[in-house]
Amino acid sequence: MNRKELLKAIDKKYEAMGQNPDVHLSGLLHAEPMTYWDFAQVDALLGLQTQRTQLPDEMVFIMYHQINELLFKMILWEIGQVSHEENIEPDKFVKHLMRVSRYFDVLSGSFDVMGEGMDVDQYMKFRDTLTPASGFQSAQYRQIEIASTELINLIDMRFRDNIDRDTPYEHAFEHMYWQAAGKDFKTGKKNALLVNFEKRYKKELIDFMKDYNKVNLWTKFKQLPESYQKNVDLVNAMRHYDHTVNIDWVMHHYHAAAKYLDSGKGNAEATGGSDWHKYMHPKYQRRIFFPELWSEDELKNWGIDNIEGYKTLSEI
Numbered sequence: 001m002n003r004k005e006l007l008k009a010i011d012k013k014y015e016a017m018g019q020n021p022d023v024h025l026s027g028l029l030h031a032e033p034m035t036y037w038d039f040a041q042v043d044a045l046l047g048l049q050t051q052r053t054q055l056p057d058e059m060v061f062i063m064y065h066q067i068n069e070l071l072f073k074m075i076l077w078e079i080g081q082v083s084h085e086e087n088i089e090p091d092k093f094v095k096h097l098m099r100v101s102r103y104f105d106v107l108s109g110s111f112d113v114m115g116e117g118m119d120v121d122q123y124m125k126f127r128d129t130l131t132p133a134s135g136f137q138s139a140q141y142r143q144i145e146i147a148s149t150e151l152i153n154l155i156d157m158r159f160r161d162n163i164d165r166d167t168p169y170e171h172a173f174e175h176m177y178w179q180a181a182g183k184d185f186k187t188g189k190k191n192a193l194l195v196n197f198e199k200r201y202k203k204e205l206i207d208f209m210k211d212y213n214k215v216n217l218w219t220k221f222k223q224l225p226e227s228y229q230k231n232v233d234l235v236n237a238m239r240h241y242d243h244t245v246n247i248d249w250v251m252h253h254y255h256a257a258a259k260y261l262d263s264g265k266g267n268a269e270a271t272g273g274s275d276w277h278k279y280m281h282p283k284y285q286r287r288i289f290f291p292e293l294w295s296e297d298e299l300k301n302w303g304i305d306n307i308e309g310y311k312t313l314s315e316i
Contacts, residue, residue: 010024048066052130053126053129057117057119057123057126060113060114060118061114061118064110064113067110068107068135072138076140076144078099079096079147079148079217080147082096082097082217083215088220088224090231091233093224093237097217097238097240098241101241101244104245105244107249107252108248108249109252111252111253111256115255133193134181134193136178136193137196137200139204139205142176142178146209147216147217148217148218149216149217150216151176151209151213152164153288153289153291155172155176156177156285163175170206172209173205180285217238217290238290239294242288242289242290242293242294245289246287246289250282250303251281251282254281282302283303
């Protein structure tokens, strides 16, 4: 686009907004040039790490989780481009799903940062200072799950038979699988981990459930024309995403936790006090976003053998 065309396009843009393009051009004349540190907000970003102890490896732990949250935000950004697109085509659906899967690949591979990057002795000390905070309390990760599938697939396995689409959101929230990490279902008492989380995020998450009830990835897929639902690339991308999130990433997280919590040093409970083995391992809670895209045998063995080398449709 040459200068004349560019100025014409600028005029058209601002006139359509009911604004004088000359004012904006005048403002550009006085604007400071963009720098990397301004664009990436480097100073603000590097000022967000505050240690609670004098143990050096706590800084690794803090920054690692902040990086996770940035990646979670990227994932939600990609999911939103599928969920809020009218009449989405398979190619666009696949493109964003594969982006999300790559972000989770980064998350999966990053567990070595903690697994090999923190001394066990230091971790077992500073984790007590962080109690009852826990990665469980990542609201963005809960949003990713809610935006990916129908709520029934996130309900604790023990309660799914009594919950359906007509169940009030509040009731569904109280029976999400991750409640098992913060609630004694014999007494109904919630621990500090869950109480603090709900005080901060419960209303926001219930609103998010309502927003994504009919536009989550699984519902969005099932709303597609039948020919699109049979698109091999799309189905493979759905399966790949499901496996990447609910087995690969979870098992990497599980093994990283095991290095520290099964070390024999300190308290072997998760930071929030949950039975982390049963909470984290996919074979217990059977988190599956797109159950109808898996065979009966694959569902039966979900998380047991890690479904190593699971087949794409083109290989079956």
